[in-house]
Amino acid sequence: MLKTGHRAGLAVLAMLALGVGACGSSTSSSPASTGSASKLTGSITVFAAASLTEAFKDAQKTLEQNNPGFTVTYSFAGSQQLVTNIQNGAPADVIATADLSTMQKLTSAGLVGTPQVFARNTLEIAVAKGNPKHITGLADLANPAISVVLADPSVPVGKFSREALAKAGVSVTPKSNELDVKSTLQKVESGDADAAIVYTTDISSASDKVDGVVIPENQNVIAVYPIAVVKASQNQAAAAAFVQSAVSGDVQRALLKRGFKAP
Amino acid sequence: MKKGVFGRPPLGLLVPAAVAVLFIALPLIGLLTHVAWRDLAAELGSDEVRTALRLSLECSLLAVVVAIIIGVPLAYVLARSNLPGKGLIRALVVLPLVLPPVVGGIALQTAFGRSTPIGRVLYDGFGVTLPFSTAGAVMAEAFVAFPFLVITVEAGLRQADPGYEEVAATLGARPWRRFWRVTLPLIKPSLLAGAALAWARALGEFGATITFAGSFPGTTQTLPLAAYAAFEGSGEVERAITLSLILLAISVAILVGLRDRWLGTST
Numbered sequence: 107m108l109k110t111g112h113r114a115g116l117a118v119l120a121m122l123a124l125g126v127g128a129c130g131s132s133t134s135s136s137p138a139s140t141g142s143a144s145k146l147t148g149s150i151t152v153f154a155a156a157s158l159t160e161a162f163k164d165a166q167k168t169l170e171q172n173n174p175g176f177t178v179t180y181s182f183a184g185s186q187q188l189v190t191n192i193q194n195g196a197p198a199d200v201i202a203t204a205d206l207s208t209m210q211k212l213t214s215a216g217l218v219g220t221p222q223v224f225a226r227n228t229l230e231i232a233v234a235k236g237n238p239k240h241i242t243g244l245a246d247l248a249n250p251a252i253s254v255v256l257a258d259p260s261v262p263v264g265k266f267s268r269e270a271l272a273k274a275g276v277s278v279t280p281k282s283n284e285l286d287v288k289s290t291l292q293k294v295e296s297g298d299a300d301a302a303i304v305y306t307t308d309i310s311s312a313s314d315k316v317d318g319v320v321i322p323e324n325q326n327v328i329a330v331y332p333i334a335v336v337k338a339s340q341n342q343a344a345a346a347a348f349v350q351s352a353v354s355g356d357v358q359r360a361l362l363k364r365g366f367k368a369p
Numbered sequence: 370m371k372k373g374v375f376g377r378p379p380l381g382l383l384v385p386a387a388v389a390v391l392f393i394a395l396p397l398i399g400l401l402t403h404v405a406w407r408d409l410a411a412e413l414g415s416d417e418v419r420t421a422l423r424l425s426l427e428c429s430l431l432a433v434v435v436a437i438i439i440g441v442p443l444a445y446v447l448a449r450s451n452l453p454g455k456g457l458i459r460a461l462v463v464l465p466l467v468l469p470p471v472v473g474g475i476a477l478q479t480a481f482g483r484s485t486p487i488g489r490v491l492y493d494g495f496g497v498t499l500p501f502s503t504a505g506a507v508m509a510e511a512f513v514a515f516p517f518l519v520i521t522v523e524a525g526l527r528q529a530d531p532g533y534e535e536v537a538a539t540l541g542a543r544p545w546r547r548f549w550r551v552t553l554p555l556i557k558p559s560l561l562a563g564a565a566l567a568w569a570r571a572l573g574e575f576g577a578t579i580t581f582a583g584s585f586p587g588t589t590q591t592l593p594l595a596a597y598a599a600f601e602g603s604g605e606v607e608r609a610i611t612l613s614l615i616l617l618a619i620s621v622a623i624l625v626g627l628r629d630r631w632l633g634t635s636t
Contacts, residue, residue: 187601211604253498255583260602281501282583283590285602293583297484298500 145347146173150339151197152348153181153188155204155331156286157227157263157304158361160311162202165351165360172356176344184261184286185209192217192336199339200348202331204287204305205262209332221332224352226367228326229263229270230306231319232294239300241319244274247301255299257290258283264290266327267303274325291316305329307365331366400617403610412611420587421595422615428503428591429571432510433518436567440518441560445548447519448526459523466516473512474580481508481581505582506589510571517570518563525559526552562627569623573616592616 146169154162159182166178181188181196185203189211192198201218203209204227212218233241239252247254256278257264264283271278281299284290291308293299295315309318333352335345351357353369362368378386405412412418446452447459465473481499482488491497499505529552537551553560575593582589584598592612600609 184602186604190601190604253501255501258584258598258602260598260604280585281498281588282585283598284584285598293500296478296482296500297488298478298482298498298583 145343146176146351148175148341148344149177149179150199150341150344150348151179151181152200152202153183153192153196153198154202155185155188155262156182156288157204157308157329158182158202158225158331159288161307161361161364161366162357164364165357168356168360169348169351178348182286182288184257186260186262187285195338197338198336199341199345200333201336202333202352203262204329204331205265206330206332208262209334212334216337218334218336221334222349222353223330223369224333224349224358225331225361225369227305227307227329227331228367229266229303229321229329230309231321232291232302232304232309232312232316233300233319234294234297235315235317237317237319241301243319244271244276244321244325247271247278247303248276252300253281253298254278255282255284255290255293255302256280257287257303258285261286262329263287263303263305266329269327270303270321270325273327274321310365330369397617400610400613403606404614405607405610408607409611409614412608413615415608417586417595417608418611418615421590421592421612424503424506424587424590425572425592428506428510429514429568429574431507432514432571432574433564433568435507435511436515436518436571437560437564440515440563440567441522444519444522444526445552448523462519463516465513466520470509470513470574470576471580474509474577474582477505477509477512477577477581481505500581501583501585501589503588506578506591509577509581510574510591513574513577514567514571517566521563521566522556522559525556525563528559529555565623565627569620572619 152162159180162180162182166180169178170176181191181198183191185205185208188198188201188203189208192201192212193215201209201212202224206221209218209221213221231241231244231247233239239246241247241252246252256267259265259268261284282293284293287304287308290302291304291312294302295312301319303321306318309316333349335342335349339345348357352361358368377383443458443462447455452458478500479485480487481491483492483498483500488499491499497504499508533551533555534547537547542550572591573593574591575597578584578589578591579594579597584590584594586595590598592615596609596612596616599605599612
């Protein structure tokens with residue numbers, strides 16, 4: 107680890123020099139943190155949709171380097187599980203889900219502040235390395251010889267997968283209904299299933315273990331990710347700063363690097 | 370009771386003892402107060418609940434049968450033979466008692482998953498994929514349940530008077546016949562108790578099943594998995610509570626069935 111003091115100083119300089127929006131520069135290790143950085147103090151717990159795992163973990167390093175004394179703890183799970191947990195009083199400061207309707211449950215219950223959309227994602231078919239079953243699209247998933255695993259319809263990605271299959275006019279009986287996108291993908295990684303419908307970003311993060319089959323735009327579904335501050339948070343300032351960072355700061359840059367699309 | 374000798378237990382013990390009772394009782398009371406009794410009949414009759422119940426009964430009973438077929442012989446070997454390394458074998462087969470079930474599920478996947486050597490033979494040769502199949506759910510349940518049967522039956526064998534078997538031997542009964550006609554009837558109570566314990570454990574199995582066999586209604590989604598999916602997934606808390614109530618009722622029934630063994634010492 108670098109000395110954080112120097113790091114923060116450099117970060118400020120870099121910010122002044124470059125400004126925000128260095129999307130193209132993939133070689134520089136960590137560009138600036140935004141003006142909200144000063145509020146990122148203390149520790150917060152972020153509940154995040156499983157598909158955000160890699161991007162948010164990347165962002166954690168940058169955030170904690172750029173903001174000495176700040177720590178973030180994550181809980182990754184299916185959006186619907188996170189929502190249930192918060193409804194039951196789980197101590198989260200920020201929640202980020204993979205669709206608007208799960209977040210809506212918290213908004214209408216008055217448990218979170220106004221959500222902001224911070225990322226978009228698309229669906230892709232995950233297959234074993236080298237695509238041994240020669241899967242070319244959603245239509246192939248109807249083949250009974252292909253074992254398909256989907257996320258449960260209660261999970262955003264499970265709902266989107268079924269929407270995509272409906273758009274393509276394909277009827278699929280999955281072998282298992284998994285409760286988050288990562289365990290859905292894992293069934294292909296382990297070789298127990300031939301195909302799964304997950305997010306494009308999940309496939310690129312696991313590109314050493316799986317290949318992706320693109321779903322054409324007219325069959326695809328766009329996932330919209332909202333993020334919000336939990337009203338019961340004891341660290342409102344840092345929670346708001348994290349939300350801001352997800353919309354246009356270090357967290358946003360980490361998301362773009364992992365293949366998410368800007369809001 | 371020896372109340373006359375000891376008198377009332379000191380308050381320093383009575384209070385934590387009362388806390389202990391409440392600690393167990395309150396969650397159960399909470400569950401019962403949240404049951405939508407009026408809709409219960411409809412919930413119990415719903416396809417989802419009946420599918421999960423039927424699958425759970427099938428899987429758990431099959432798991433007990435598997436446990437008996439391989440567990441009783443193992444218990445016999447552990448109790449009656451002088452096999453070297455017996456202690457090690459016992460430790461190994463009892464391990465699932467303390468092993469987190471999810472570890473069991475991951476371990477089963479690494480041994481029997483489709484891309485493992487055994488899994489590949491099953492898939493290429495017979496078209497069988499244990500994960501996502503009811504057989505996989507039965508395996509997961511048997512894995513966690515069978516130590517209960519083995520240790521209970523082994524204890525029964527150790528308590529059984531070997532005199533009967535010796536007499537049978539002197540009368541010319543061969544070992545196989547001795548086992549069926551003398552030993553097995555002697556350990557019948559332990560066998561029944563072990564089977565009941567294993568059944569209860571199999572019925573409640575969650576971690577190994579969801580990791581190894583996945584979760585699909587009618588195939589691998591047993592009662593606990595269905596309760597979890599309803600609670601954490603679709604947010605159908607009422608359904609989750611109904612499913613929990615069924616599991617609670619079966620557990621109580623098993624406890625009542627075993628009352629002589631566990632509750633028999635009370636006055």
